[in-house]
Amino acid sequence: MPKTDISKPADTAPCLAVLGTGSDVGKSVISAALCRWFTNRGYRVAPFKAQNMSNNSGVTPEGLEMGRAQIVQAEAARMPPHVDMNPVLLKPTSEIGSQVVVLGRVAADTSAKAYHRLKTRLFTEAAAALDRLRRTCDLVVMEGAGSCAEVNLMNRDIVNFPMAEHAQAPVILVADIHKGGVFAQIVGSLTVIPEKWRRLVTGFIINRFRGDSALFDDGSRWIAQETARPVFGVLPWFRHFSIPSEDSVAIENPVRVPPGQRRLPALGVIRLPHISNFTDFDPLLNVKGLHVYFLEQPQDLHDFAAVILPGSKNTRHDLRWINDNGWRGRIKAFARNGGHVLGICGGFQMMGTSVRDPQGTEGRPGETAGLDLLPVETELKAPKTTTLSSFSWNGLAGTGYEIHMGHTQRHGGGTLFRVSRRNNRPCNDEDGCIADNGRAMGTYMHGLFDTPAIICEWLRRLGLGHLDIPADEGFAARDHAYDQLAAHLEAHVDVAAIEQLIQQDSIKGGRK
Secondary structure (H helix, E strand, O other), X not given: OOXXXXXXXXOOOOEEEEEEOOOOXXXXXXXXXXXXXXXXXXXXXXXXXXXXXXXXXXXXOOOOEEEHHHHHHHHHOOOOOOHHHOOEEEEEOOOOEEEEEEOOXXXXXXXXXXXXXXXXXXXXXXXXXXXXXXXXXXXXXXXXXXXXXXXXXXXXXXXXXXXXXXXXXXXXXXXXXXXXXXXXXXHHHHHXXXXXXXXXXXXXXXXXXXXXXXXXXXXXXXXXXXXXXXXXXXXXXXXXXXXOOOOHHHHOOOOOOOOOOOOOOEEEEEOOOOEEOHHHHHHHHOOEOOEEEEEOOOOOOOOXXXXXXXXXXXXXXXXXXXXXHOHHHHHHHHHHOOOEEEEEOHHHHHXXXXXXXXXXOOOOOEEEEXXXXXXXXXXXXXXXXXXXXXXXXXXXXXXXXXXXXXXXXXXXXXXXXXXXXXOOEXXXXXXXXXXXXXXXXXXXXXXXXXXXXXXXXXXXXXXXXXXXXXXXXXXXXXXXXXXXXXXXXXXXXOHHXXXXXXXXXXXXXXXX
């Protein structure tokens, strides 16, 4: 039954903020769960994250760029993604620098120190985006970033409590019991938060519990007694469905897998220092009998069915890393001995003869020798290409998205994909390259594996056509997973109590 009785000004939706005691505690997934649960209850829900730092980005229907996490949450809310849902996106290009994307367009490349001087303007931009969202829906689910209790960053924070205060949003604090020290996470966070923000915290969700959650009942009672706030629920790990990850923290610790210890058939994805859009490979992880390894240390590749070079936020840096640390010889030997190599976006650029950056788009101007696996050469230059695209491969239709700087010129081989539509505009373009031997191929098309038929065709070329591909891969599979996630939330969290939070007139004058 649709909910139309939310207590709010006529033109302004209430907000619910999901903040965390640390990074990777599950804020993104819990926000997605709340988006789907409230959507299934009949609310019009929009996700929001004022500032996201991630090289996992996607493209809106308008051809603008935003973080993948908010695209996932928009899918969970059955809403088209819009840049107001993630008005500021930071894409790290080095240890101290990032590309700054504001409302879907590149605004600057800046160091961390220089970025802080932009915070006042960016907070204003983000607050305005949130206010626009609140006029279009019944509820905004706001996600925080990192830890909400970093005392050295609080005066420059535009994501966590400052944005929750702007919205007067009740705050749910998420803690990860798997990391250990969950009581200190919660009590310590509350202790260092200023009183004016502490009053916004309404309760807690304990995430990633293993075993019987009833065993934590005493812990929940202790937290409630010490903080005068309830534990809304204890969420167990889930294994029966998967939700796309936000950040590369999910693949931060790749292990060396020597021959004899690999489960076959296997694919190897080179874990680049600036890897981007690694969610491209989520559909491959769901293929029964296929094993995907993220590889960082150079190792023998001979028994892999294929090696994939993923996207990169700093193509020349990561190409030099490949050239200098031993991967170059390993990859070229694999290709020379009949192995299949696929490059996506930055990985495609690396497979050519050279990558030039005459204007210093990614750093110091210059040219870096490519792997010479495809007869293409790339020049990095603005503007950035951001498109939702429709393509075909040997008569098979697929959809994907393109996010890249620069232009790649093909001097031989063949076209990989035909592109028929970009950002809802018909076209007749070429994308990518396939070598004459048919074993090396590259494309700018992220999300190509979201189409089951494209997975089947690619695996057939690897000699793995016998593997069972889920018929509902891509969006259909994700949509089903969002319902499973919402059911998981409802089974373990007092969602009725959370719903009450947004039906209250105000949370002012709350607990101390």
